[in-house]
Amino acid sequence: MQPSSPKLSPCLGCGAMLPVNARASIGATHDYLLASAECWATFGEVLAREYSNAAYAKVHRLTVDAYAVQHPGHPSPQSIQSVTLHLISLCLVLECGFDMDQATRTMQRLARHKSDFVWLTPPNSLGDKTILDVWQAPDAIAHVKAVEEWAQSAWSAWESHHPQVRQWTLDWALNCA
Known part of the structure; x- marks a missing residue:
């Protein structure tokens, strides 16, 4: 008799199909990021890798940014600020060539503009890569590559919001575009 395949459940945010985990299902999720308990637990495992090994940690900024923009939640001051700052961070790193530390410092400065942020309606698809692709990486080299592709x-x-994000980046951070 073949062992049964694990039951899979989609994350409400990113859509990743994750194995149902009774332990994760009773655990906490995030206050304003819309994620299943399984996805939140998987993200926690990826963060634990990054916190415990410098070879994984070098892409931590991108890990947090990608996760946040794939789990935008519903319009609220916290989710608006989160999505805006994490999209700006992705713009800074991926388009402007900032390193991770520069992007983090800039995000901290930009938080003072939070009253100017507006809700950006999330796209129908939040990307074809998810936390699951990163979680499955067998080593640090594969992890870094998976995070970069995910970000x-x-x-x-x-993409439909790139003009607005780039404008915020120009207005509040620098002239890079």
């Missing part, structure tokens, strides 16, 4: 996929998914 690009997540950024590309928001």
Whole structure:
């Protein structure tokens, strides 16, 4: 008799099909990011890798940004600020050539503009790569590559909002476009 395949459940945010995990299902999720308990737990495992090994940590900024913009939640001050800042960070790194530390410092400065942020309606598809692709990476080299591809996929998914994000980046951060 063949072992049964694990039951899969889609994340409400990114759409990743994740194995149902009874332990994760009773765990906490995020206050304003829309994610299944399984997806949130998978993200936590990826973060644990990044916090415990410098070879994984070098793409931490992109990991957090990609996850946040793939789980935008519903319009609220917190989710508006989160999506805006993480999209700007992706723009800074992927289009303007900022390193991760520069992007983080810039995000911290830009938070003072939060009253100027507006809700950006999420795209129908939030990208073809998800946290699951990163979680499945067998080593640090594959992890870094998976995060970079995921970040690009997540950024590309928001293409209809790139003009607005670029304008915010120009207005509040620099002139890079």
